[in-house]
Every structure is written in structure tokens, then in C-alpha cells.
Amino acid sequence: MKKVCSIIFTLLASCFSLLAQDTTDVGIQLQLRYGGAPLQSGKEYHYRDTTVQINVFRTYISAIRLSNKGKVVWHEPDSYHLIDMADSSSCYFTLRVPSDVIYDTIIWNLGIDSMANVSGAMGGALDPTRGMYWSWQSGYINLKLEGTSTMCPARQHEFQFHLGGYMPPFASVQEVHMATRPGKVINVSADIAILLDVIDLSVQHSIMIPGDDAVALSRIAAGIFSVR
């Protein structure tokens, strides 16, 4: 009996030592902005010669990797994060990076990879109750941007962009590369104005399906991120 106990103890101890591999928490702080100002729901921002209000901004950041001199040195397991302007806690999360990893670049995907799109029901950030899954057709919505602008001719001046699609040729997931330095917190700005500046809301105010338009805007959306 004593022997069994000591074996179990040794096993447990070795498990803990494996778990206790030296890691550092690296915080990712997303700063949602519109041009120079912080992004706030209902606030009016300058848009072309008129104004714009943003009511919904939600996007997936996934497959976070760190690379050094062009080589990926670490990737976050099960890496899916839903960023939501309505929930400031979603804009900060931590990565558990081994302390000895040296990196010069952080890479992530804007949106959800095709594998996760065809693998059935998943939980956490990917739970379909999070409002980022299409119902009429399978697939995640990678980015939702909704708001109003007097320039927009649609009903109640509302615009809605639901960008997604995983099937070629309309796969819209985008890779984002940002130079950075090892540190306690990586501050990343996400400037929605970069995306809205290329959209003429008097002409284009609704994308709700995968297609060429969604892919084109997703490419622009990848450019909203920059390390501060």
C-alpha cells in the first residue's frame, strides 16, 4: 500500500512539474478606435462630409502565433477570441508564452479558419449562441460592423456588414502580421475608420453573405490592426 502511494505521489509530482513549465503571461490589449478617438457606441464620428455612429463591432481573432525572423516559435493552443465593443473585458486577454521564447512578430487570423467552420458544434468563443454564426447557411461571421450614417440610403440610415465565408473562392479569413517586442502587454490598436474610409455608404451599406464583396472588405479589415 505504501509503495502504491509513493508511485502515485511520484506520478502526480511529475505531472505538476510538467505543468509548471516556466511561462510568462503576455497580455493582449485591443484598443478599439475610430480615427484618433476611442470607439464608443452611439458616439458620432466624422465620416466623409457627414457623421457615422457605430453600434456593433465584433470580430474573431484566432490562431495567434509568435514568430522570430520569419519563423513561428510559438502558437496558442485552441486560439479563438471574440472581440466585442460592447464588452470591454473581451478586449484584453493573456497568452501563456514560455519564458524563453524570443519573438519579433505577432501573427493572428482575422476570422475563423475553414477547418473550424466544418467541424460541427463547438463551445466557448465559438459557441453559435455568441451571435457570430449564420443560421441560413453554415459558417462563422468573422466580423460584424453595424451602425448608422446620414449618408446611408437604407432604412433608418442603417448599415450592416457581416463578413464571413470559408469556401473557396470566397474564403475571407485573413492573416495579420504585426512587428512587436517581447513585453508584458502588447497594445494593439484596431481602427475602424480604416475600414469605413474605403466604403462609400451611399452606395454600399449591406453585406450579409459570403462572396467577392465580403472577401474584398475582409482584406481591408485585416489592415485595421497595428501594434502601438
Place this chain on the structure above:
Amino acid sequence: MKYLAILILSFIILAAFSSNSQLQLKRPEGWSAPVYDSRHNPLSANKILLGRALFHDPILSADSTISCVSCHLQYSAFTHIDHQLSHGIYGRTGRRNSPALMNLAWSKLLMWDGAVNHLDMQPLAPIANKDEMDTSIDSVMKRLQRSPVYKRLFYNAWGDSSITGERFLKSMAQFMLTMVSSNSKYDKVMRKEQGIAFTEQEERGLTLFRRYCSECHREPLFTTNEFANNGLPPDTTLNDYGRINITHKAADSLHFKIPTLRNVEYSFPYMHDGRFSRLQQVIDHYTSGIMHSNTLSPALNAPIVLSPENKVDLVAFLLTLSDKAFLFDSTYSFPHFVFTP
């Protein structure tokens, strides 16, 4: 030490017989491996029971009037009989004929146009459709979270009473995976069961079937689960062009999912828009109703010529695909016992 061994042994035995022990997906003899990968969603009796309760429960619709069963009735092979287009909430009529449900573990894409890519995700479509249940997955979750019955069912199935979209969808998929139809007369003849044989007429029907129909309605599932244009002129009140709406590919215009013919005797009306109410009309379409277009299935390029006797023989064979054991299997019926403990 001896007691410990007995304890462990009894625990293993208990686990093996408890309702949460893992079940295997049913795979009838001679069938290919299922497309559904149950490793990400291991089957258990309690999860299947939860899925069964949900499948029968109108709590999934905005005003608690419509359940899955409303359009997928067991006695008609889980479809909506007598209506060309299935009707849902507030008396609204949908755009398509609800498909018969069976052998879904072998189907990669679901819906007439393949809009849904995984069985887990299928319930999301009718729940959110304005003409069907007209609600959203998160309002359904909120309603379930308020229900003591579902708290208990989720607890029994998943080990705690947390009710999430993932658990909901996986439980529903598990119940649907159990809907395996493989006990028709055709199956019994193929398995060479004693005392069961085709009549001469059925035999003649099978020969015709294999010559003219089986390229798309391939045995033993009686579908390839692919999409094809079977030459139906589009209904101008619906203008439904099928799979092209999902893929945006011109080659998919007028392509619809090839339905299984199992239980076809009970799953009328036929076609995505339910335009035919009798099998005779379906066969007449293939012999004299084909609309030629550049997306027509190559299998239908050459005309199919059948005498009136041939047609009767073919129908006689199709009736051997009826599986009464499936249609009346009580393990699919409304589980009243979970609602009235």
C-alpha cells in the same frame, strides 16, 4: 488492497451499464463508414434522450407552437406529408418541401441546397427561419435555462446543468444520428434473411431500378448524397435555383440534393417543391417531363423509356424500401416520461 480492487471493478461495471457510457453509431452490415465523426461528440443514452426531448419540444419556436416534429413526423419518415411546401409558425408557408430524415450520419451536406455543412449545425436553420420557428438560438437557450426539466436533462447528459449552444446542438445531432433505417424488405432480402424474397414483379422492378435510377439513388443508402439537376422545370412562383445560391457557381444552377428513396412510400409529396404527390407522377417525370438544360444530370441525357408495366414494376420495387420498424420505432417517439416524472 482487495477492497480497492473490488471497488474499482464495480466502478468499471457500473460505468459500462450506466446511461452515460459510450454508445456506438449504428452501422448496418455492408454500409460504408458514416461521414459523421462521433469522436468529437461521443454518443450516450442520456444525450440521445435529451436530443429526443428537444426534437419533440415546441419550446424551440418563438411562440412555442412548432417543434421539429411539426414538419418531421416519424410516421411519414420524418417529413411533412400532404403539403407541397412545409408550413411553420403563424401559419406561414416555407419555400420548400421538408426532407425525410434518416441515415443522416452518412450525409455530408444537409438541406436541399446543401446550405448546412454538418449535422450539428442543422437545427440552427429552422430555429432562425422566419417561416419555421422564427427565433434565435440564444433565445432558445434562455428558455431552456429557465426550465427545470431541461436543467435535469442537461445535468444527466453532460454532468452539470450548464445549458450551452454547443451541448444543445450536439445532443440534437446524437438523436438524429440514431435515426437509421435499414430494415426494409429490400434490406432483409439483401441480408438473405430466411423466408424473405422479392416477388417476380419486385425483382423486375429492381432490374429496372438498377438500369435507370441507381446512378443517383445509389444502394444501399439510395442516394449518393450529391446534388443534381433532375430536369424539373423551375416553378415560376418560387424561382428556386437550389445549390447555386450557396456556391454561386453557374454549374450548380437547379441542383438539389438527391433524396434517399428509402421509405418513399410514406414520404410524399416528392421533390424539393413537393410538386408530385404520387410515385407514378415521379416516374412519368423521368420518362416524359425532363427539361433539358446545360446543368442537367448526365444520367438523364438519354431518354428513359418505360412501358406502363415497367412503371408498375418499378413502383413495386420502391415499396420494398419501406421500413415499418423504423417508422414505428418507439425510441424515436415523444418521450413523455421526461416531462411527467
